[in-house]
Each structure stands twice: as C-alpha cells, then as structure tokens.
Amino acid sequence: MEEGERREGVIAEVAPLIPTSRTYTFTVPEGIEQSLTVGQRVRVPLGRRGRLVEGFVVCLDRKVWDSTLRPIDSVIDAASFLTLDLLELGREIAVHYACPLGRTLKAITPEAVRRERGLKTVRYARLIQTPDEIRDSGKRIGKKRQAVIDVLANAVETFPVERLFEQTKASSVVLRAMVREGWVEIVARKQIVDAKLPGQPLVEPGFALNEEQRNALERINAEIDSNRFSVTLLFGVSGSGKTEVYIRAIRRVVSAGRQAILLVPEIVLTTQLVGRLASRFSDVAVSHSGLTDAQRSLLWHQVAAGDKKVIIGTRSAVFAPCPALGLICVDEEQETSYKNLQAPRFNVRDVAIMRGKQHGIPVVLGSATPSVETWYNSEHRSHYRRIVIHRRVKDLPMPDVYIVDMRDEFIEQKRVVVLSRLMERLLAETLHRGEQALLLMNRRGFANRIYCPACRTRIICPNCNVNLVVHTAGGQSICHYCRSRIETPTVCPNVTCGEKLIQTGLGTQRVEDVLTKLFPRVRIERVDSDTMRHREQYQRIVDDFEARKIDVLVGTQMIAKGLDFPFVSFVGVIHADTCALASDFRAQERLFQLVTQVAGRAGRADTSGKVVVQTTTPALPVLKHALGHDYESFATEELRSRQRVGLPPFRRLARIVLAHPREETVRREAEALYGRVREAIDSLSLAHTDVLGPTPCVLSRLRGKYRYDLLLRTLNASALRGLLCNLEESGTLRTKTESIIVDVDPVTLT
Numbered sequence: 001m002e003e004g005e006r007r008e009g010v011i012a013e014v015a016p017l018i019p020t021s022r023t024y025t026f027t028v029p030e031g032i033e034q035s036l037t038v039g040q041r042v043r044v045p046l047g048r049r050g051r052l053v054e055g056f057v058v059c060l061d062r063k064v065w066d067s068t069l070r071p072i073d074s075v076i077d078a079a080s081f082l083t084l085d086l087l088e089l090g091r092e093i094a095v096h097y098a099c100p101l102g103r104t105l106k107a108i109t110p111e112a113v114r115r116e117r118g119l120k121t122v123r124y125a126r127l128i129q130t131p132d133e134i135r136d137s138g139k140r141i142g143k144k145r146q147a148v149i150d151v152l153a154n155a156v157e158t159f160p161v162e163r164l165f166e167q168t169k170a171s172s173v174v175l176r177a178m179v180r181e182g183w184v185e186i187v188a189r190k191q192i193v194d195a196k197l198p199g200q201p202l203v204e205p206g207f208a209l210n211e212e213q214r215n216a217l218e219r220i221n222a223e224i225d226s227n228r229f230s231v232t233l234l235f236g237v238s239g240s241g242k243t244e245v246y247i248r249a250i251r252r253v254v255s256a257g258r259q260a261i262l263l264v265p266e267i268v269l270t271t272q273l274v275g276r277l278a279s280r281f282s283d284v285a286v287s288h289s290g291l292t293d294a295q296r297s298l299l300w301h302q303v304a305a306g307d308k309k310v311i312i313g314t315r316s317a318v319f320a321p322c323p324a325l326g327l328i329c330v331d332e333e334q335e336t337s338y339k340n341l342q343a344p345r346f347n348v349r350d351v352a353i354m355r356g357k358q359h360g361i362p363v364v365l366g367s368a369t370p371s372v373e374t375w376y377n378s379e380h381r382s383h384y385r386r387i388v389i390h391r392r393v394k395d396l397p398m399p400d401v402y403i404v405d406m407r408d409e410f411i412e413q414k415r416v417v418v419l420s421r422l423m424e425r426l427l428a429e430t431l432h433r434g435e436q437a438l439l440l441m442n443r444r445g446f447a448n449r450i451y452c453p454a455c456r457t458r459i460i461c462p463n464c465n466v467n468l469v470v471h472t473a474g475g476q477s478i479c480h481y482c483r484s485r486i487e488t489p490t491v492c493p494n495v496t497c498g499e500k501l502i503q504t505g506l507g508t509q510r511v512e513d514v515l516t517k518l519f520p521r522v523r524i525e526r527v528d529s530d531t532m533r534h535r536e537q538y539q540r541i542v543d544d545f546e547a548r549k550i551d552v553l554v555g556t557q558m559i560a561k562g563l564d565f566p567f568v569s570f571v572g573v574i575h576a577d578t579c580a581l582a583s584d585f586r587a588q589e590r591l592f593q594l595v596t597q598v599a600g601r602a603g604r605a606d607t608s609g610k611v612v613v614q615t616t617t618p619a620l621p622v623l624k625h626a627l628g629h630d631y632e633s634f635a636t637e638e639l640r641s642r643q644r645v646g647l648p649p650f651r652r653l654a655r656i657v658l659a660h661p662r663e664e665t666v667r668r669e670a671e672a673l674y675g676r677v678r679e680a681i682d683s684l685s686l687a688h689t690d691v692l693g694p695t696p697c698v699l700s701r702l703r704g705k706y707r708y709d710l711l712l713r714t715l716n717a718s719a720l721r722g723l724l725c726n727l728e729e730s731g732t733l734r735t736k737t738e739s740i741i742v743d744v745d746p747v748t749l750t
C-alpha cells in the first residue's frame, strides 16, 4: 500500500499495559473484524521497531484511515471480561489518579481472570449427519461406532466427549475416524471448573430494628427506590447497629433482583462481619486474598452472570463485574487501608462513589469516626445525606474513659513504666471479675530504639533512614519498611566507643512481656502482623477469645477494629501519641479514630466498660474529644484548622515523590521539577493553586533511595485533574530520577 493511501475500515483504540499515558490506534484485520469487542486484550506493535505489547481495546470505530496505521497483531482473550461500565470507571480512575489507562484497566481485572485460571477446555461432540444419512453412506459401522451414533442422536445439541467415552466404551481412535468420515464434529469450549466455595446454613436473628435503625433504613430504602445517585453517611458509634442496617438495605436491593457490594477495610479483621453476612444471604461472594486463582475466577464469572447477589470484599470488590448493581456500602469509610498503595493509587471509597454516580445508585458510607472530608461533604454537598444513630443498641452506656499523664507517672514512680498504676489496678479488677481486656499498643516488636548512651550512635536500617525495631524472637532487629533484618547488636558499632547499647521504646512484644510478669496466671495473646500471618491464626484467636479461653488480647490497631466481644469490659491504650506522626496532617484524626474505636470495644453487652488512655500529651484537644465521645466537636475543630492552613477538604492535594540512589541527583531534579511546575501554574493562571516543596520526605531514605517530595495544591478535584493532565502532556513530569510517583489525594505524607 502506498504511503498516505486512504481507506475505510474498523479502527481500534488500544491502551497498552506498558507505562505510557496515551492510547494508540490500529487497524483491525479482516479476520477478527466481526468478533473483536471493546475490553478484549490484543497484541499490538509499538515504536519504530514494532515491539509487540499487550493492551486493552478501549474503542472501536468505523472510519477512514490512512495507510500509516499498523494492524493489530493478534487477539489475546477469546472474549472481553471488562464490561463497558468498568471500562468507563477505569477511564475516570486513570484521569483522576493520573495513571495510564492500560495500567488502570489491568488493576481493575484480576490476574486470575485474565489468565483464565480455573477455566478448562471441555470438548463436545455432535452429529453433523443424521443416522440415516450415515447408514446410507454404505460405510462399515461397527458396534462402537453405532453406540456413539446412538448416544449423539439422542443428545440435545452436543454431548461431552469424556462422557461419551465412558458410556460407549469407544476410544478416541474411533471418534477421530468418525470425524474424518464427516459424521461427527468436535467443539471445544472453555468452562469454569467448579471450585467449591464453602456455604453456610442461613439464620436470621430474632430481634427487630430499634427506632433509630428503622429510621435510617427507611431513608436508605427511599434512596434505593429513587434509582438515583446519592451518598449517605451512616454515622453511629460502634455497636449502634449500622451493620444491621446495611444488611437490610442490601436485602431490599437483592429482593428487587439486583446486586449489592459491601466493602470492608481488611477481610482478616472482619471475619465476624463476613460470617454474619454469609449467614443471612444464600448468594454471597466473599472476595479476599486467601482465594485460589480458580476460586477467584469462578467468583468473577458468577458475579458477572448475576448468580451472586451480594459481594463482600476489600479493595478489588469495588470492581465486581455486576450486571445489575443496585447499592454499594462502604464500612468504616475512613480507613486508610482503602487506599491502593500502587498505581493507580485510588481510594476505594472514592471509587465506590464514582461507580455509584456512573450507575445512578446510592452509596452508603458507614462509620463511627468518619473522615473529616466525608463529614464536611455530608454537610455541604447536595448529593450527600447524613443519617445519625445516636444510641448503641439496647441503650448500652458509653464506657468511662480516663486519661493518665505518663509524665506524672514517671515523676511519681521515678522510672519509666509500661502500665500506669491506674491501668494496672483496673486491669487487675477486670481479670478478678472474670472479664476480658484489650490492650492497644500501636507498634509491633519489643523496642524501637537501639542507641549508645556514650556516643549517641543510633542503630538504623542500612537502606532506610529509620530505627530498626528489636524483635525478641530470634534476637533479630527488623526494618519495618524494607524488611531487612540483622542480628541485634549489643555493643556500639562505633570503633572508638564500643559501649554497651541500650534498647528503649515500646512495642507489642514488650507489653506482652510486662503483662506476663505482672499476671503470671492470666492467659494472654498478642495480635499483630508478626503473629497473625494467616487468616486462620487470626480466626483461631478470635474464636478462643470469644470462647473466653483468652483473658487479655494485646495488639496493634488490628484489635481495635471490627470485633464485637461481649465480655470485654476493660480497654487500655498504652501509648496515645501523635509524635510519631507529627508530620502528617491526619495525625490528629488518626489518634481520635484509634482511641474512639478501641474504646468502643469496651462494654458492649451487659457489662459497662472502662477505658484508660496513657499519654504524654494529655492536653491534646483530640484526647479531650475522644474522652467525651464527641466526634462532632472533634470534626468541627479539625475542619477549622484544616481550613486555616489550606488542607483537604478545603484544598485538593497531589504529592509527587522522587527517589534516587544519589541524594544530589534527587535534590537537583526535585528543584528543577518545582521550577517547571511553578511555571506551568503561572502560565495557566490557575487561582488558588500552588506547589509546595521540594523537601526531603519524612522517610528521607527508603530501600537505598533518597526521597524528596513536592505537594500540588488546588481548589478542587477538577482543577487538580486539569493541572496534572497538563503536566503529563507537556512532559513536565519527566525526570532523571529512578522513580517518580504521583499520589493524588494522599492519605499520608511520609
């Protein structure tokens, strides 16, 4: 074909999976023109050398094109598993989170489904001549051949080959011969292997909703019936019966023949919730990281076929390929684990809202401690509603919270202690009454600081500029960021010093250690990501604690979330401090959430609860609000200070992190980038938009790379999208550093 010759034909727009922000167009060869659909993966040639790369077809169009276009090389998927609405959602995520479309679509579709795991090829046979025609052919028909003809003549359409062999005792040689004669045809079809997912008997609790719950349910039902997009914040302390409200709202959706998605922050922490849902609906799909590939594939196809009505899961469940979605609920909407840690760095809660808008359906966000962004939105944005449940189910009183100033404790006891006297006394009383306790220590390990008292040398990770954490098991010290481990040193590595090293700083192991010495006969278990490597381990501890085979659980925030234990009457927070997070604009919010959540575990049944919070900063306003269970005052004050300094929700942020092995390079590149971004902002004359930095990150060195960041700040999301799009298209974000990350709506700034 001559250069520039024009023709008409089908053109495909393809988003490659390699990191490139744009899509490319190709012609569609005649052989596949009829069958190719949007969402299928294809191989296409890119670049001068025509390297073949994988990509998603994102648009098909009949157009006039010129001969410079190259054709698609080949088709990868037999059929598209990306529905049009998911493709649309992918586009929106790609734009909002400044992530290439191909990469975004890859994140949306599970690997297991793309690789067709759990699918096997099943062969079917069918007659293509009638038995009469075959007989009239005059060919010899033996007994085996006749048996095959008899079975196939009676089959509806096709008959599985495996079963044909079993029933007729014919061999594959016989069947092949019949194919050669032109009597029989074999067709191969990909089928799901039935990976059995555990089912559960259904039980319905006997109670009726209380008035506040009924009210909440009625309002959510009205949203469901209106067939409109809306976001409802369901705000109620833990134990106020929110989950019961989701369950019944989901039931309304399901009984109308539609599907519902319930998102939970972390499946391992929500086994009770999942169990509850599974016992209330017969067609629940639970998607979690413990599924095998075959199970994951199966689930996807069952959801896509509409066979599963309720989908519960963590991040990926928001992309469930539901053909008839009617509701999305997000439990504990404020959880930072909803943020994806790789590109696209989406927040599942926000993706749920995008999806709800796309489908025109309600989204319910539940929380006892909503993010202040959501709280603000529920007050100021027209498509938001807010429903408050004030009281706990059965009118349980809120626990009494006491604050202990650990500085006084140090002065009076003349030493650093792990448990204050009040904590020790109330804990002893609780155990004496045969009740249970939870102790929260938000750091793993034994000690997190090893230093030399003589020369002040600190032992830090060789790759990261952070303290190593001593883990007593095995005597090793571990970097919590890069996971590198060393034998814990005992003497100062400084050759001119050689003094004995000191270990300080608390961790869960240390707390466990102290407790075991104080209460030798008490049954204590520790729950953190060191001890809870598997779902089963966690489940066993939860079961044992429920069965009261354990008296005290010590753990990180894992114990603060989602559990409902009726015999816990005492909760202790060992170390409530924002120091470690002081650089983070969400530090106050996190502390409030943590203290409130863990306090909510105390006294859920007939025992009223007590909570002791130990801190060295008792004057912090957040602690005062947490003490009074006063979310609204906390939110009002926090929003006021966010407004004053220009942080979300009053501004939108995107953080750009550069990392490189050489500090000089990363600093220079960050400064140059800052200059270019500044210029772009000026030339676009964007109001209320600025760029802050560049500064070394709080984690200034990580996995052997130095890190610097810049912060983009705009008035709203669309301004941020516009700016990022401009920076991307103009090549402004190209740097000479080994990596550059753009994190839109960051949840942390470390």
Ligand code: ADP
Pocket (backbone or CB within 6 Å): 205, 207, 208, 209, 210, 213, 236, 237, 238, 239, 240, 241, 242, 243, 244, 245, 393, 394, 564
């Ligand atoms: P939340 O999700 O707000 O923490 P849940 O829905 O889990 O609250 O309810 C807490 C506990 O109270 C659960 O064990 C639940 O079965 C029970 N419960 C919920 N609603 C009622 C009700 N109306 N009457 C009695 N018990 C209830």
Ligand code: ZN
Pocket (backbone or CB within 6 Å): 461, 462, 463, 464, 479, 480, 481, 482, 483, 484, 703
């Ligand atoms: Zn490290």
